[in-house]
Amino acid sequence: MGLFEPSLYSASCGKQNNETIEPCTLLVLTKEKLDFLYDKLPKSHVIMRKVMEARFIASQQLLSSYILAGPQERYELFAQQYPHLVQRVPQYILASFLGVTPVSLSRIRNRITRQA
Numbered sequence: 001m002g003l004f005e006p007s008l009y010s011a012s013c014g015k016q017n018n019e020t021i022e023p024c025t026l027l028v029l030t031k032e033k034l035d036f037l038y039d040k041l042p043k044s045h046v047i048m049r050k051v052m053e054a055r056f057i058a059s060q061q062l063l064s065s066y067i068l069a070g071p072q073e074r075y076e077l078f079a080q081q082y083p084h085l086v087q088r089v090p091q092y093i094l095a096s097f098l099g100v101t102p103v104s105l106s107r108i109r110n111r112i113t114r115q116a
Helices: 006-012 032-038 044-068 071-081 091-098 100-116
Strands: none
Touching: 006 091, 032 044, 044 071, 071 091, 091 100
16 A cells, blocks of 8 residues: 555665556656656645655554454444445455454444444
């Protein structure tokens, strides 16, 4: 999930891999090309800052949810924030993201369905 890995700024190898579950277009920028973009389009700094702020907030919310929320609450928060992904993301990937097993995620979904 890392949009801006520290490796971009430290010129080191990244520790994350990104895998898509749907076809997509990936934009790859080197540090030099990003600096060139900043020089040629000064407002790109503002856009990138806003993107980084949004990613930082999302990562902090995710980290907090692992500490403060139980599995069902994490799923409910995810479903509330990303309703368009709940049915599109395979259950085993969603379970891994939420820090539960696929069987546990299935139980959580069933429990929520019965409560509704």
